[in-house]
Amino acid sequence: MSKPQKLSFAILGTGALGGLYGALLARVGQDVHFLVRSDYEQVRSAGLKIESPIADFEIPVQAHDSVHSMPQVDVAIVAWKTTANSALKTALTKILKPEGVVLVLQNGLHVEADSAAVVGAKNVLGGCCFLCSNKVGPGHIHHLDYGAIVFGEYAESRAGKVTPRMERLTEVFRYAEIDMTPSENLTLVRWKKLVWNIPFNGLSVVLGASTDKIMRNPATRKLAEDLMWDVVHAAKACGTEINSSHVEKMLEATAKMLPYDSSMFLDYKAKRPIEVESIFGNPLRAALAMNFPPAKIEMLYHQLRYLDQANRNS
Amino acid sequence: MSKPQKLSFAILGTGALGGLYGALLARVGQDVHFLVRSDYEQVRSAGLKIESPIADFEIPVQAHDSVHSMPQVDVAIVAWKTTANSALKTALTKILKPEGVVLVLQNGLHVEADSAAVVGAKNVLGGCCFLCSNKVGPGHIHHLDYGAIVFGEYAESRAGKVTPRMERLTEVFRYAEIDMTPSENLTLVRWKKLVWNIPFNGLSVVLGASTDKIMRNPATRKLAEDLMWDVVHAAKACGTEINSSHVEKMLEATAKMLPYDSSMFLDYKAKRPIEVESIFGNPLRAALAMNFPPAKIEMLYHQLRYLDQANRNS
Numbered sequence: 001m002s003k004p005q006k007l008s009f010a011i012l013g014t015g016a017l018g019g020l021y022g023a024l025l026a027r028v029g030q031d032v033h034f035l036v037r038s039d040y041e042q043v044r045s046a047g048l049k050i051e052s053p054i055a056d057f058e059i060p061v062q063a064h065d066s067v068h069s070m071p072q073v074d075v076a077i078v079a080w081k082t083t084a085n086s087a088l089k090t091a092l093t094k095i096l097k098p099e100g101v102v103l104v105l106q107n108g109l110h111v112e113a114d115s116a117a118v119v120g121a122k123n124v125l126g127g128c129c130f131l132c133s134n135k136v137g138p139g140h141i142h143h144l145d146y147g148a149i150v151f152g153e154y155a156e157s158r159a160g161k162v163t164p165r166m167e168r169l170t171e172v173f174r175y176a177e178i179d180m181t182p183s184e185n186l187t188l189v190r191w192k193k194l195v196w197n198i199p200f201n202g203l204s205v206v207l208g209a210s211t212d213k214i215m216r217n218p219a220t221r222k223l224a225e226d227l228m229w230d231v232v233h234a235a236k237a238c239g240t241e242i243n244s245s246h247v248e249k250m251l252e253a254t255a256k257m258l259p260y261d262s263s264m265f266l267d268y269k270a271k272r273p274i275e276v277e278s279i280f281g282n283p284l285r286a287a288l289a290m291n292f293p294p295a296k297i298e299m300l301y302h303q304l305r306y307l308d309q310a311n312r313n314s
Numbered sequence: 315m316s317k318p319q320k321l322s323f324a325i326l327g328t329g330a331l332g333g334l335y336g337a338l339l340a341r342v343g344q345d346v347h348f349l350v351r352s353d354y355e356q357v358r359s360a361g362l363k364i365e366s367p368i369a370d371f372e373i374p375v376q377a378h379d380s381v382h383s384m385p386q387v388d389v390a391i392v393a394w395k396t397t398a399n400s401a402l403k404t405a406l407t408k409i410l411k412p413e414g415v416v417l418v419l420q421n422g423l424h425v426e427a428d429s430a431a432v433v434g435a436k437n438v439l440g441g442c443c444f445l446c447s448n449k450v451g452p453g454h455i456h457h458l459d460y461g462a463i464v465f466g467e468y469a470e471s472r473a474g475k476v477t478p479r480m481e482r483l484t485e486v487f488r489y490a491e492i493d494m495t496p497s498e499n500l501t502l503v504r505w506k507k508l509v510w511n512i513p514f515n516g517l518s519v520v521l522g523a524s525t526d527k528i529m530r531n532p533a534t535r536k537l538a539e540d541l542m543w544d545v546v547h548a549a550k551a552c553g554t555e556i557n558s559s560h561v562e563k564m565l566e567a568t569a570k571m572l573p574y575d576s577s578m579f580l581d582y583k584a585k586r587p588i589e590v591e592s593i594f595g596n597p598l599r600a601a602l603a604m605n606f607p608p609a610k611i612e613m614l615y616h617q618l619r620y621l622d623q624a625n626r627n628s
Binding site: 219226300303307309310 | 521527
């Protein structure tokens with residue numbers, strides 16, 4: 001593979017996801033700027049330390065503790081939690097080149113809307129990450145497994161095809177050994193990911209249970225499956241058809257997984273805000289707008305709203 | 315009120331409910347035998363101590379640590395949790411006179427079935443208690459508020475009227491200052507109580523929240539109301555019509571209540587088994603048998619089954 005063009009990147013949120021992908025891009029010579037919060041001093045002085053099936057490496061990086069020291073870039077990667085999106089407007093206004101593009105790698109449905117409100121929908125790409133990665137210390141990321149990104153155009157006018165800029169970005173990411181796949185249907189990709197996220201993120205928080213416990217108990221395995229069907233039916237009401245074999249595939253894959261605490265469960269246990277609105281509220285509202293009430297998603301949403309609030313007040 | 319006839323009673327389960335009603339009956343001269351578990355020694359030697367809006371009193375009682383020392387009685391009151399029902403067969407076979415009657419004061423739907431399986435449905439009465447009472451120490455019961463019993467015939471062939479034995483029993487209980495009301499429709503009484511028990515018992519356990527917290531948060535208040543409607547619709551599918559004003563009444567009454575931990579929440583926190591099957595499983599199965607799936611009750615049922623099991627294993 002010949003070396004692709006050099007692009008400038010801003011990583012908004014140097015956590016388990018942004019830190020990993022950013023470091024992999026920097027490692028192959030891309031111009032990557034990291035916005036770093038709590039562990040800024042460590043990352044500025046010692047760089048990032050990555051342990052990954054792709055490679056174990058340490059790399060000095062261009063760290064910033066504020067967007068105001070960052071240059072304008074070709075690609076801004078939104079990698080923080082949606083609960084931090086109030087900072088998006090200042091950030092994107094400041095750091096994106098006029099012809100730049102935003103790649104939103106957040107969980108949930110319509111999570112690109114906040115970025116689109118700042119830079120316009122036609123400048124926004126969205127992607128789902130299938131990644132098992134944890135930040136284990138300041139500037140120290142442990143990438144355990146998986147790592148694929150499936151992404152596509154967000155604007156309706158650009159959906160339905162793989163655009164040239166998607167091809168260029170895919171080339172850049174793949175050269176960095178990131179398993180990136182362009183999709184003509186971002187909405188389908190997002191709904192399909194929700195088929196897993198809604199039951200397992202939600203139930204792990206409400207029941208205080210890892211995926212293996214949910215799958216081993218017949219009552220909660222049934223409930224996880226019921227919730228998956230709620231997502232499939234909600235997607236259908238919104239015009240997106242998910243093949244029904246996807247439910248069986250997700251259940252089988254989860255049953256085979258090692259005991260796993262979802263990132264939402266980890267956030268909850270650490271008393272951080274959880275992404276209730278993007279993962280549960282947005283799909284629920286989308287379905288309700290089409291006169292389809294997904295009862296179990298709705299119930300989970302209300303339970304999580306309560307728990308999130310009580311958790312942060314405690 | 316002239317003194318009513320003297321009957322013999324067996325109280326199966328001398329807790330906050332059985333201990334209170336039994337002591338009130340003994341206090342006015344009824345022949346009451348108490349089956350006592352953990353605090354048998356205390357109750358045998360020092361009797362029961364009652365603090366109640368009705369009266370504060372201490373009373374020596376006929377305590378038994380096994381049904382085998384109990385005489386045959388006119389009325390057996392089933393006052394333990396449904397989770398202890400495996401002991402019913404031995405108990406009722408031993409202690410009920412041939413012409414005796416069983417009064418089932420347990421929570422849930424079709425909770426009389428276990429007793430009816432032993433003594434025949436025609437010998438069974440069922441009742442709902444609207445009672446706020448706690449056992450605060452060995453043989454020591456603190457009755458806080460309310461206390462009414464609404465009861466009726468369990469056998470279909472006897473439903474629809476107030477039978478002579480119901481009138482006699484009402485007279486005996488009222489003489490003991492227990493607010494007892496006969497009902498021609500026990501099934502309606504049970505479903506109406508579930509309109510409260512299903513949302514507030516269930517959500518208090520799943521969310522770790524007292525009634526006031528559930529009512530103050532708009533998300534969970536909405537969810538409690540949704541669950542109430544699920545119960546109303548499930549009841550209707552099963553042939554029992556609940557006036558829709560009952561939902562509003564229950565919500566208003568709960569909003570006005572002092573912060574309150576449901577007895578199910580107290581059991582859960584003490585790692586005792588909770589009555590998942592009688593309060594959630596039985597109404598759910600009754601509705602499903604009529605081809606009505608109450609989605610939110612179903613979800614709560616599966617969540618509680620998981621939590622109850624995990625709680626007892628921990």
